[in-house]
Amino acid sequence: MSDPAANIPQAPQAGTPVATNLPAPTPAAGLPSEALSPSNGAKEGNISDAEREELRRHGILMTSFEELYNWGRTNSIWPLQFGLACCAIEMIAAATARFDIARFGAEIFRPSPRQADLMIVSGTVTKKMAPQVVRLWNQMPEPKYCIAMGACAISGGPFKQGYNVLKGIDRFIPVDIYIPGCPPRPEALLNGLIELQKKMKGEKLTGPNAARFTRADMPSEFPIPAYGAHDLEPPKNDSVWTPPKPEAKA
Amino acid sequence: METLEQIRDRLVARFPSAQVTLVTNPGAAAEHSLLLDAAHAHDLALFLRDDPALMLDYCSNVTGVDWPDKEITDVTKTTVPDPAGGPPKIVESKTTRLQPGCLEVVYHLYSMALKHGPVTIRMRTTNRSDAVALPSLTPVWRSCDFQEREVYDLYGIIFERHPDLRRILMWDEFKDYPMRKDYVEPDDYEWEPTAHGAVLERAKAHQPTAAVTPSKEGGAP
Numbered sequence: 001m002s003d004p005a006a007n008i009p010q011a012p013q014a015g016t017p018v019a020t021n022l023p024a025p026t027p028a029a030g031l032p033s034e035a036l037s038p039s040n041g042a043k044e045g046n047i048s049d050a051e052r053e054e055l056r057r058h059g060i061l062m063t064s065f066e067e068l069y070n071w072g073r074t075n076s077i078w079p080l081q082f083g084l085a086c087c088a089i090e091m092i093a094a095a096t097a098r099f100d101i102a103r104f105g106a107e108i109f110r111p112s113p114r115q116a117d118l119m120i121v122s123g124t125v126t127k128k129m130a131p132q133v134v135r136l137w138n139q140m141p142e143p144k145y146c147i148a149m150g151a152c153a154i155s156g157g158p159f160k161q162g163y164n165v166l167k168g169i170d171r172f173i174p175v176d177i178y179i180p181g182c183p184p185r186p187e188a189l190l191n192g193l194i195e196l197q198k199k200m201k202g203e204k205l206t207g208p209n210a211a212r213f214t215r216a217d218m219p220s221e222f223p224i225p226a227y228g229a230h231d232l233e234p235p236k237n238d239s240v241w242t243p244p245k246p247e248a249k250a
Numbered sequence: 251m252e253t254l255e256q257i258r259d260r261l262v263a264r265f266p267s268a269q270v271t272l273v274t275n276p277g278a279a280a281e282h283s284l285l286l287d288a289a290h291a292h293d294l295a296l297f298l299r300d301d302p303a304l305m306l307d308y309c310s311n312v313t314g315v316d317w318p319d320k321e322i323t324d325v326t327k328t329t330v331p332d333p334a335g336g337p338p339k340i341v342e343s344k345t346t347r348l349q350p351g352c353l354e355v356v357y358h359l360y361s362m363a364l365k366h367g368p369v370t371i372r373m374r375t376t377n378r379s380d381a382v383a384l385p386s387l388t389p390v391w392r393s394c395d396f397q398e399r400e401v402y403d404l405y406g407i408i409f410e411r412h413p414d415l416r417r418i419l420m421w422d423e424f425k426d427y428p429m430r431k432d433y434v435e436p437d438d439y440e441w442e443p444t445a446h447g448a449v450l451e452r453a454k455a456h457q458p459t460a461a462v463t464p465s466k467e468g469g470a471p
Contacts, residue, residue, distance in 0.1 A: 160442075164419070230424070231438070
């Protein structure tokens with residue numbers, strides 16, 4: 001055996017980018033010299049995606065805090081473990097070995113809203129259940145997201161003309177992803193989850209287009225409707241949902 | 251199993267003061283039933299359950315029926331002889347009368363012991379507004395508990411001697427009885443993407459008038 005100290009990886013020096021399992025990068029290894037020069041891209045305070053991809057191919061990972069933050073939470077979404085109707089059966093199936101929602105990092109269904117960051121409204125929201133759904137949403141910490149799964153959660157679905165079913169959970173809380181279907185297949189739920197991940201990856205933490213959860217002026221909690229003598233009071237939250245303008249027919 | 255007529259005759263023989271009426275069903279199913287007198291319904295039900303020849307020990311279903319007030323037009327034809335000696339004329343005179351409505355509760359009984367059934371029994375309230383109480387049959391058949399609560403919730407029939415008469419589907423603060431014919435549902439038809447028929451009529455009130463003019467192609471009615 002030679003010197004065991006030779007196997008201990010050297011800690012990267014301060015100022016060098018975080019490198020993955022590669023010797024110290026040498027600029028002469030075929031890289032364009034502009035890629036590493038600090039002057040390039042300094043105007044935006046960033047390097048271009050092409051340059052970063054070029055670095056990544058050589059084992060150098062350069063990233064921003066925003067990207068790292070979004071990457072982390074995107075791949076570890078903890079859904080709230082609750083189901084309302086038959087869509088919940090499909091949601092359960094999506095968690096089984098056949099469909100395996102764990103491939104997308106969302107397998108940890110939390111029984112407490114305090115530990116969850118995704119609410120999958122899976123099924124019919126009756127007017128009797130709607131205040132509890134809104135209350136669960138209010139109890140979830142930011143950043144939080146909502147998937148309306150199935151026709152009922154989107155619009156009331158086949159029960160739309162009934163007196164006792166809420167005509168869409170988006171009348172009370174903001175919905176990020178709508179998954180149509182009655183019920184949607186587990187693949188559709190996974191697709192909705194991927195779409196949500198795309199949305200989360202594109203979110204900005206600062207600036208004028210910053211994500212909703214970073215802004216103090218955007219509400220995180222919403223009024224819980226009360227049980228009235230004939231309907232919920234109020235029957236919808238006007239600051240969250242307004243009916244779409246019907247298209248004028250030609 | 252005995253026929254309903256035989257059951258009725260035995261009930262009347264056993265309880266001479268009770269009124270038991272046979273309600274026939276003119277449809278193809280011919281599911282006739284017994285209309286029980288509400289004052290004696292508890293005793294009659296106990297008899298149906300405990301009689302050794304019937305042993306109707308299982309109540310599978312309880313449901314309600316709303317019979318609104320109904321205006322009935324009676325047409326009476328009278329023959330008036332012609333004084334001139336011609337053929338007599340037939341004069342029709344119409345009279346309308348109001349058949350008062352009521353609420354009805356229907357029980358479907360089976361016998362697990364003797365493997366027969368169903369025997370359908372009914373009870374009717376006096377009217378639809380203030381005299382809507384009926385005796386609960388939950389003390390006779392335990393399975394009536396939730397279903398009588400549901401009938402109370404949706405039709406507003408008050409079951410006396412029910413152990414726990416609360417609303418079961420709607421919330422406690424709810425005031426209406428949704429399965430009654432004159433129930434007016436809340437108007438939340440602000441947006442209907444594919445409205446048609448009665449829903450279109452209700453959605454029109456929420457939409458600008460220009461948007462609901464029927465298209466030339468005749469898509470919307």
